[in-house]
Amino acid sequence: MPEGSFEIPVLEDLFSGRQGVIRYAKPTSVDEALALLGEGAWRILAGGTDFYPAQGSKPFRDDVLDINGLAALRGIAETGSHFVIGARTTWTDIIRHPLPPAFDALKQAAREVGSAQIQNVASVAGNLSNASPAADGVPALLVLDAEVELRSVAATRRLPLHDFILGNRRTALLPGEMVTAIRVPKGATTGTSAFVKLGARRYLVISIAMVAARLVVENGIVADAMVAAGSCSVVAKRLVGVEAALRGLPSDDGLADAILSAPMGELSPIADVRGSAEYRIDAVREIVARVVLAAVGRMTGDEVAA
Secondary structure (H helix, E strand, O other), X not given: OOOOEEEEEEOOXXXXXXXXXXXXXOOOOHHHHHHHHHHOOOEEEOOOOOHHHHXXXXXXXXXXXXXXXXXXXXXXXXXXXXXXXXXXXXXXXXXXXXXXXXXXXXXXXXXXXXXXXXXXXXXXXXXXXXXXXOOOHHHHHXXXXXXEEEEOOOOEEEEEHHHHEEEOOEEOOOXXXXXXXXXXXXXXXXXXXXXXXXXXXXXXXXOOEEEEEEEEXXXXXXXXXXXXXXXXXOOOEEOHHHHHHHOOOEOOOHXXXXXXXXXXXXXXXXXXXXXXXXXXXXXXXXXXXXXXXXXXXXXXXXXXXX
């Protein structure tokens, strides 16, 4: 058994009669982690902010691969073509790292991920891999054209974020793979951005709706627009109709009027305890208008959140 791993006895399962052990491993290198993943199914433990609440009081039945010892997967690096965010990078790391204004939406989303204590340990990759429709980081990464790096013993592959998250709690991860990085192409880091989250209260809440926007303005005209909404469909979506409606317009308050009539056919919100589907549609249109105006400097952060 590799160094840093051990077995935990499992008592007899009274329902199935199963007996055995579960394994816990804390590898110190990415290669060691991938080798273990290649041997069989493991449940990956990163920050643990979703892992333990999901486990609750139930007994452990899965082998646990603790990747918190993989220092190589934490931090933000810059290459000639990309910003590379390691899988174990925390939301506090995102907030503190100097990044271009196009990342402001991601920094604002980072401040909405639970409390400061959660932000200190929760990982960016964990937020994506949980594949919750209300994952705060997804819309801001969608407007940055982010891609997800997946590695196994045999290969490395990269998927656009919109191809990685397949549905509620479903991703494109294959057996033996783990997320090792999120890559943002430098071509997608022009312009300025903003993010807002609507909840039942101001902080520490699951979103009713949330929106990120990145706009590139040249000579007072919107040359390009990227807008994404979360919590309003099974997965967060880019709003292609809104983006098309904004391109070519003056970067003034008239952008809000264009949004009021722009199509949002990508969204299919549900009704739940936080809000009806109809309310979400109305709310997200208002939020899109506010976020777009904030991204071009026509509205302050306090006004957006009001």
